Amino acid sequence: MFENTKQIIERIGETDQLYLTNNTPELALERADLRLQLVVFSNSRQEQIHFLQEAIVLLEQARIEYEEMPMRVYLDLSIQLAKAYMMYFDISKEVRFALITQQILKPLNQHAHSDIYFLLSYASISKNEIALTRHWLIKYSKTSDFDLELLQTHPAFKNIQQDPWFVELLQTKLH
Known part of the structure; x- marks a missing residue:
């Protein structure tokens, strides 16, 4: 940069x-x-x-x-x-930009790229689609480029940080 x-x-x-x-x-x-x-x-x-x-x-x-x-x-x-x-x-x-992100990346998710999974989870949480957010974050957590700090500090995920599934996801990555 x-x-x-x-x-x-x-x-x-x-x-x-x-x-x-x-x-x-x-x-x-x-x-x-x-x-x-x-x-x-x-x-x-x-x-x-x-x-x-x-x-x-x-x-x-x-x-x-x-x-x-x-x-x-x-x-x-x-x-x-x-x-x-x-x-x-x-x-x-404007939620339409999150929808556009999903439309761009969903067809590419079979490439198992960490950025694709993260951005899909980010777009999903932006649309308040908690089940999809969870789905994409679980996939993201299984990639070698998973960034625990990013997930803990990203403001988009603030509202779900106390959800049991989110806490569990983070704890599995801490060990």
């Missing part, structure tokens, strides 16, 4: 120029990631939404523009797109 917004903006200019001559799915991923970094740095809701919309367009376009790409790249694009939609949800609290 770049250290400041000036470096990010400079890199956006460079990658936008590269786009004109040699666009690739990986370049689209970088271009979108740079915009998502600006969302995090910005204190202006209007700027955040602008950068999110740009990132979403880049990621959506890259997912459909290329007839062939490695599955890993497609998964990365899809996960980044889902993260962007959940960032949009965090800013707007």
